[in-house]
Amino acid sequence: MNIIFVGAPGAGKGTHAKKLSEMLNIPHISTGDIFRDNISQQTELGIVADKYISKGMLVPDEITMSIVKDRLSKEDCDDGFILDGFPRTLVQAEELDKFLEGKNRKVDYVVNILVEEDVLIQRLLSRRVCSQCKSTFSLSQTCVKNDTCPKCGGKLVKRDDDKIEIIKERFISYHNQTEPLLNYYAARKILRNAKGMESYEQTLKNILEAIDITK
Ligand code: ADP
Ligand code: ZN
Numbered sequence: 001m002n003i004i005f006v007g008a009p010g011a012g013k014g015t016h017a018k019k020l021s022e023m024l025n026i027p028h029i030s031t032g033d034i035f036r037d038n039i040s041q042q043t044e045l046g047i048v049a050d051k052y053i054s055k056g057m058l059v060p061d062e063i064t065m066s067i068v069k070d071r072l073s074k075e076d077c078d079d080g081f082i083l084d085g086f087p088r089t090l091v092q093a094e095e096l097d098k099f100l101e102g103k104n105r106k107v108d109y110v111v112n113i114l115v116e117e118d119v120l121i122q123r124l125l126s127r128r129v130c131s132q133c134k135s136t137f138s139l140s141q142t143c144v145k146n147d148t149c150p151k152c153g154g155k156l157v158k159r160d161d162d163k164i165e166i167i168k169e170r171f172i173s174y175h176n177q178t179e180p181l182l183n184y185y186a187a188r189k190i191l192r193n194a195k196g197m198e199s200y201e202q203t204l205k206n207i208l209e210a211i212d213i214t215k
Pocket of ligand 2: 130131132133134135149150151152153154
């Protein structure tokens, strides 16, 4: 299955995309993670991407497209993939369609996780990421103590773009550039909305139902 996760910043795309990728045994591809890895290693791509990400702007389509095409060309994507945070513009969506068409493939489902904006902002402000295993947590979780990762013991840090001024810019980018994708995919009848305001388990259940997986 070829699945895309869309949704505003903080909606839970990463968390649920990762879980679904384990369940379906297909790779989880997060453009945000790829950019952040490159930024931490100070690669050429990372240095360029950081200029945009640190301002809450989208990385230019040309750069984003080329990394995604490279990644989707790897063998492990042959049986399906989950794209998380890509596409984020109409140009990216159209180019992805062309690319997949060339391989006689298509997007099967686009999962849109729905969460109200004030909740999203609170979530982003209390989000912490493990610097080692990259798992994300909320300061409100009881397992999170002393900035230590409950999974691996690594140090929990705040993402550089999870600051209120940058969060606002990310929402502007989302509304202007990414939201129009919802109509694009709805017209093709592959858009599936999943409520994401309740617990992690309930949201996962909503997502599985939305893509017709019954467990
Ligand atoms: P979130 O969904 O919480 O904003 P991501 O990790 O998906 O977080 O993305 C972080 C940042 O990386 C974005 O704000 C944007 O600058 C950049 N980015 C990620 N994916 C894309 C994309 N498909 N196109 C352009 N920029 C992207
Ligand atoms: Zn960890």
